[in-house]
Amino acid sequence: MQDKVWIFDTTLRDGEQALKASLTEADKLQLAHAISRLNVDVMEVGFPISSPADFRAVQRIATEVKGPIICGLARAVAKDIEACGEALKTAEQRRIHTFIATSPLHLQHKLRMSLDSATEMAIKSIKLARQYTDDVEFSCEDAGRTPHDDLCRIVEAAINAGASTINLPDTVGYVTPDEYAAMIYHLRNNVPNIDKARLSVHCHNDLGLAVANSIAAVQAGARQIECTINGIGERAGNCSLEEVAMIIKMRQDHLKVHTGIRSEEIYRASRQVSKICNMPVQPNKAIVGENAFAHSSGIHQDGVLKAQNTYEIMSPESVGVPSNQLNMTSRSGRHVIEHRLAELGYQKGDYDMDSLYESFLTLADQKGTVYDYDLEAMIYFNQIKDNDEQYQLQFVNSTSNSQSVASATIGMTIGGVAYQEAATGNGPVEASFLAIERVTGMQVDVIEYNLDATGQGASSLGQVDIIAKYDGKQYHGAGLAADIVEASVRALIRVYNLIYRAQQVSDLKQQRKAG
Ligand code: KIV
Numbered sequence: 001m002q003d004k005v006w007i008f009d010t011t012l013r014d015g016e017q018a019l020k021a022s023l024t025e026a027d028k029l030q031l032a033h034a035i036s037r038l039n040v041d042v043m044e045v046g047f048p049i050s051s052p053a054d055f056r057a058v059q060r061i062a063t064e065v066k067g068p069i070i071c072g073l074a075r076a077v078a079k080d081i082e083a084c085g086e087a088l089k090t091a092e093q094r095r096i097h098t099f100i101a102t103s104p105l106h107l108q109h110k111l112r113m114s115l116d117s118a119t120e121m122a123i124k125s126i127k128l129a130r131q132y133t134d135d136v137e138f139s140c141e142d143a144g145r146t147p148h149d150d151l152c153r154i155v156e157a158a159i160n161a162g163a164s165t166i167n168l169p170d171t172v173g174y175v176t177p178d179e180y181a182a183m184i185y186h187l188r189n190n191v192p193n194i195d196k197a198r199l200s201v202h203c204h205n206d207l208g209l210a211v212a213n214s215i216a217a218v219q220a221g222a223r224q225i226e227c228t229i230n231g232i233g234e235r236a237g238n239c240s241l242e243e244v245a246m247i248i249k250m251r252q253d254h255l256k257v258h259t260g261i262r263s264e265e266i267y268r269a270s271r272q273v274s275k276i277c278n279m280p281v282q283p284n285k286a287i288v289g290e291n292a293f294a295h296s297s298g299i300h301q302d303g304v305l306k307a308q309n310t311y312e313i314m315s316p317e318s319v320g321v322p323s324n325q326l327n328m329t330s331r332s333g334r335h336v337i338e339h340r341l342a343e344l345g346y347q348k349g350d351y352d353m354d355s356l357y358e359s360f361l362t363l364a365d366q367k368g369t370v371y372d373y374d375l376e377a378m379i380y381f382n383q384i385k386d387n388d389e390q391y392q393l394q395f396v397n398s399t400s401n402s403q404s405v406a407s408a409t410i411g412m413t414i415g416g417v418a419y420q421e422a423a424t425g426n427g428p429v430e431a432s433f434l435a436i437e438r439v440t441g442m443q444v445d446v447i448e449y450n451l452d453a454t455g456q457g458a459s460s461l462g463q464v465d466i467i468a469k470y471d472g473k474q475y476h477g478a479g480l481a482a483d484i485v486e487a488s489v490r491a492l493i494r495v496y497n498l499i500y501r502a503q504q505v506s507d508l509k510q511q512r513k514a515g
């Protein structure tokens, strides 16, 4: 029987930490469901002490998402562990992950303490965490640059204090695969109680070695890999979940281990992370990039037609890339859409058929043909379109030409009351943003604007992602429409709704404090 390597997903903690604008609770919940469908063993979903919003998101995921162990991060201090324990209370299975830096560099300059003091803090925190759960993970931050004998001392103490998983992060993505493997071997051979814990690895990708280092560590005996979908994370990112999972699946013959990942869910999870986090996937990215299964050269195409495995080591279907494309028109009924979505891996509960079908017909009338990628985009955008939103678009009417200024008229409702305003600008997008500002009376600072095409050719949908600043905080809004001005307007209105919700939460907190 082969050993199992646990997959610990940290997309919603290490991955989210690296985004320009934090995810909303609803976004996190949606991603948490996608991650749990992958059948990961553990999912780290936040750092509860870091903000009330993070605390609430961890709490909600702990209550609503079943399957994997739900984990929260805590520094090795009592208030972090208590917040984490509290946020995870309702989880069926919970883990507290506590950490402290161990490298001389971090101890001296960041923590200004000795290894002995760090060890004392680790022991106290692990014991406190054990009061909330039996499943406690301890990480030696910057283990990659920590002398092996120092690691052995603190790891032995952590296991004695009750940690059942020991994680050895290459926090700055510095080590090479042979060095990382040597570190794992050293711990396995020199820590007397090492058999009482699962060894885990957590690699950053600063030198592009995160995946190679994780696999080298598994070959040396590590049995948990910490990773993120699409490899998102601090700086150059973390080890990519889809890559390690597929390496282990495709090379079981050589590695002699397996994971529990449902590989057919990979593609969908990757697309969701990319859309919701506003992080495009590079086209040549292994496993999930647009070109990962595209054969361009004539020799390759000829080979694949004769025998697929001449140039394809795994099939697109094995990672959930839909095999064929079925194009739909306004004559396609609901059952066709439902059937196609099932083939693409979406269950009925993932979308609201009534509003999806309404959007489908509008788009089919505009474009003629609706493709798979349009359907997927609509699912996502219908989920973020909420009929109860404070700010809602009624219409946008813009004119522009190469000889004069552009103008736009916006019709919107705010709290159900209809307003209309017009403005001029350098282009139709600027004009419509100024008109929205007039309607709302609020000025947000759009600091990033990104226009992308969802689909192929001239019939693609325009997808606009903006990062906007208001009152010191950043918000991410996305909009999708056949018309790029409308997509831009929808993205900005989404930002206004996020600001409105953030204000409601803060008012509620004030009232609670006062009451
Ligand atoms: O990179 C790192 O060291 C971390 C720890 C908190 C595990 O993310």
Ligand code: ZN
Pocket: 014, 169, 171, 202, 204, 234
């Ligand atoms: Zn990390």
